[in-house]
Amino acid sequence: xxxxxxxxxxVAALRQMIFAGELxxxxxxxxxxxxxxxxxxxxxxxxxxxxxxxxxLVELRPRRGIRISxxxxxxxxxxxxxxxxxxxxxxxxxxxxxxxxxxxxxxxAAITDMDACLSHDDLRGWAEADDRFHRELVRLGxxxxxxxxxxxxxxQVRRARATTLFIRPAPVQSxxxxxxxxxxxxxxxxxxxxxxxxxxxxxxxxxxxxxxDKHQFHGL
Amino acid sequence: xxxxxxxxxxVAALRQMIFAGELxxxxxxxxxxxxxxxxxxxxxxxxxxxxxxxxxLVELRPRRGIRISxxxxxxxxxxxxxxxxxxxxxxxxxxxxxxxxxxxxxxxAAITDMDACLSHDDLRGWAEADDRFHRELVRLGxxxxxxxxxxxxxxQVRRARATTLFIRPAPVQSxxxxxxxxxxxxxxxxxxxxxxxxxxxxxxxxxxxxxxDKHQFHGL
DNA sequence: CTATACCTTAATGTATACATTGATGTATGC
DNA sequence: GCATACATCAATGTATACATTAAGGTATAG
Numbered sequence: 136x137x138x139x140x141x142x143x144x145x146v147a148a149l150r151q152m153i154f155a156g157e158l159x160x161x162x163x164x165x166x167x168x169x170x171x172x173x174x175x176x177x178x179x180x181x182x183x184x185x186x187x188x189x190x191x192l193v194e195l196r197p198r199r200g201i202r203i204s205x206x207x208x209x210x211x212x213x214x215x216x217x218x219x220x221x222x223x224x225x226x227x228x229x230x231x232x233x234x235x236x237x238x239x240x241x242x243x244a245a246i247t248d249m250d251a252c253l254s255h256d257d258l259r260g261w262a263e264a265d266d267r268f269h270r271e272l273v274r275l276g277x278x279x280x281x282x283x284x285x286x287x288x289x290x291q292v293r294r295a296r297a298t299t300l301f302i303r304p305a306p307v308q309s310x311x312x313x314x315x316x317x318x319x320x321x322x323x324x325x326x327x328x329x330x331x332x333x334x335x336x337x338x339x340x341x342x343x344x345x346x347x348d349k350h351q352f353h354g355l
Numbered sequence: 356x357x358x359x360x361x362x363x364x365x366v367a368a369l370r371q372m373i374f375a376g377e378l379x380x381x382x383x384x385x386x387x388x389x390x391x392x393x394x395x396x397x398x399x400x401x402x403x404x405x406x407x408x409x410x411x412l413v414e415l416r417p418r419r420g421i422r423i424s425x426x427x428x429x430x431x432x433x434x435x436x437x438x439x440x441x442x443x444x445x446x447x448x449x450x451x452x453x454x455x456x457x458x459x460x461x462x463x464a465a466i467t468d469m470d471a472c473l474s475h476d477d478l479r480g481w482a483e484a485d486d487r488f489h490r491e492l493v494r495l496g497x498x499x500x501x502x503x504x505x506x507x508x509x510x511q512v513r514r515a516r517a518t519t520l521f522i523r524p525a526p527v528q529s530x531x532x533x534x535x536x537x538x539x540x541x542x543x544x545x546x547x548x549x550x551x552x553x554x555x556x557x558x559x560x561x562x563x564x565x566x567x568d569k570h571q572f573h574g575l
Numbered sequence: 576c577t578a579t580a581c582c583t584t585a586a587t588g589t590a591t592a593c594a595t596t597g598a599t600g601t602a603t604g605c
Numbered sequence: 606g607c608a609t610a611c612a613t614c615a616a617t618g619t620a621t622a623c624a625t626t627a628a629g630g631t632a633t634a635g
Contacts (some may be wrong), residue, residue, distance in 0.1 A: 138626085142590065142620090167617070176590045185402060188407030191500070198597060198616055213498045218447075220440040228436075276432045280411070284504055358596085361619065385586070396620045418586055418627060500600090 141175045145183035148173055153192055154293060163200035186232045206291055208347040214288050215340035221285050222269065225276025227329035230320045233273065239321060241271045246313050253310065258300055265306070268313055272323055272332075275320070286289060301345055309339070361395045365403035368393055373412060373423055374513060392564055411505045416442070426511055428567040434508050435560035439553060441505050442489065445496025447549035450540045454495065459541055461491045466512050472532065478520055488533055492552075495540070508563035529559070 144341035149169070152158045170180045187193045194202045202223050236243075245268035252260035266289070273285050312335035369389070372378045390400045394512035404421050407413045414422045456463075465488035472480035486509070493505050534553035 142588080167616075177617090178589055178591090182402070182405060182588095185405050186409060187407060195617090197618085202617080210500075213500050216444060216498060217441065217501055219502070220444050222438065223438050224436060278436060280430075280433050281437055282506070284437070288500070362618080372609090387586080397587090398619055402618095415587090420586080447586085 137270060141179035142182045142186075145169075145173055145179050149183055149187060150192070153288075154224075156164050156297065158200060158203045159296070160203050160205040163196070163201045163202050169201065173249070187335055189202070208292060208344060211292070211295055212340065212344050214291055215336065215343065216308075218285060218292070219340060221288075222273060222336060223329045223333040225273045225281060225285075226280065226316055227318065227325040228273035228277060229272065230323050230325040230328040232275065232277065233323055233348035234320065234323065236321065239317065240264065242275070242317055242320075245271060246317060248308075249310050249313065253307065261266065261306065262296060262300055265309075288344050293336040295343075295347070298350075299343060302350070303346055305340065309335070312338075361399035362402045362406075365389075365393055365395065365399050369403055369407060370412070370510075374510075376517065378423045380423050380425040380514070382401070383416070383422050385420045389421065403524065408535055411511060426514060431512070431515055431567060432564050434511055435556065435563065438505060438508050438512070439556035439560060440502050441452065441508075442493060442556060443549045443553040445493045445498065445505075446536055446552040447502060447545040448497060448539065449492065449495035450543050450545040450548040452497065453543055454482060454540065456541065459495075459537065462488065462537055462540075465491060466530065466537060469526075469533065473525070473527065481526065482516060485529075492536070497558050499572055515563075515567070518570075519563060521564060522570070523562065529555070532558075 145340065149158070155199075158164065166177045166184070169184075170177045173180060176236055184193055184195055188195055192204055194204055196202055245264050248264035249268065251260050252264060269289070270286070273282050276282070315331045316328055316335065319325075319331055369378070378384065386397045386400055386404070389404075391401060392447065404413055408415055412424055414424055416422055416524045465484050468484035469481050472478075472484060484546055489509070490506070493502050496502070532551065535551045536548055536555065539545075540553055
């Protein structure tokens with residue numbers, strides 16, 4: 136009664152290979168190849184590819200294979216725009232929900248962890264805690280569809296972060312922003328939560344786009 | 356070289372049946388049944404179902420069939436929240452883009468058509484023109500991912516509109532709002548375009564949710 | 576009468592065989 | 606040398622056969 140299908144395995148494996156950079160953006164892969172590599176038939180691989188296509192991670196191009204979607208600087212800018220709006224909405228809704236301090240424990244822990252990681256120059260750890268913060272923030276907004284969309288968008292950002300994490304300035308301001316958002320939510324101040332997070336994301340976007348432009352980043 | 360696959364046919368047919376109410380929300384349908392009804396094998400039907408699942412129109416439930424996703428009043432509220440933020444962003448970006456009057460022709464035409472339909476009490480025609488307005492607005496925002504998300508969300512709204520269109524108040528204020536958004540875009544005033552459209556959508560949301568609550572709308 | 580364990584079976588999940596198609600190479604005519 | 610038409614064939618799109626699984630029924634025990 137394990138109930139873990141090959142399709143799920145294929146989805147997980149393909150995602151992992153994409154995020155690890157094993158399948159490079161822009162590259163094409165035949166269904167048959169991938170099926171053999173994953174030790175299953177074409178059917179589940181194809182179904183997995185269809186799902187990933189719906190999330191924008193790959194494109195099925197008839198006769199040319201499954202293409203790993205490239206992500207341009209323009210794409211990043213578009214994605215950040217969407218994240219900015221939707222996460223800010225979530226922050227506002229979270230503030231309106233009137234959560235208690237104990238409800239906000241996970242959020243607070245993520246902030247603490249980010250601080251700790253920063254003081255140890257552990258950028259990977261920081262990125263992981265940052266992910267946790269944003270994921271929890273969106274969850275608190277209580278809008279299942281919004282959570283889904285944001286998680287798909289963040290997947291795409293994740294692919295570029297491998298490139299940017301170590302060339303971006305230390306995320307010190309970032310953490311002050313997170314605390315401000317937390318405070319606004321804890322105090323039930325929806326519009327401050329919204330605006331603070333909005334400014335935070337917008338700043339991050341401008342920084343990232345400038346970084347990508349500067350480094351001639353044209354796809355990956 | 357027609358190149359219209361069975362999967363595409365299946366997607367189109369299923370969408371049509373869902374929007375027409377032939378497949379009622381909450382109902383289950385076996386892959387085999389649908390395949391027979393559409394005159395094809397299970398494979399393309401299944402692939403179509405996977406795609407529609409990614410868009411939230413159906414759910415594949417092992418051994419119980421393909422379920423047409425029900426949409427609750429809460430879902431509607433969530434969806435409108437998302438539409439409000441993303442369309443407002445598109446309006447702001449459209450204003451920033453500095454479009455000329457001729458670039459905005461389609462948008463203006465939609466507004467004119469809405470007026471014309473209203474004066475003839477043609478609610479269906481109005482709804483169609485309203486759709487066109489919102490679709491064009493988003494297109495002008497020039498963010499392909501945003502357009503995709505909005506179009507998926509609007510598909511879900513469309514299913515409820517059959518119910519609400521004829522019990523809602525006449526959309527007179529609505530048209531004044533559209534004109535105001537148009538003017539802000541034409542004048543390149545991004546923040547006014549954003550705020551005006553935001554208020555418009557928020558108002559529509561509140562009205563719709565109140566309507567659905569009042570009519571004991573609990574899913575469909 | 577209720578609960579539990581088992582069994583049946585229908586529906587899905589997967590593999591495979593086959594049909595279709597369009598990209599690419601080849602030959603022919605100009 | 607260049608363009609066009611045709612032939613080839615590999616990869617996908619589709620059908621079908623088969624394996625797996627869990628929902629619902631049945632029987633048995635308490």
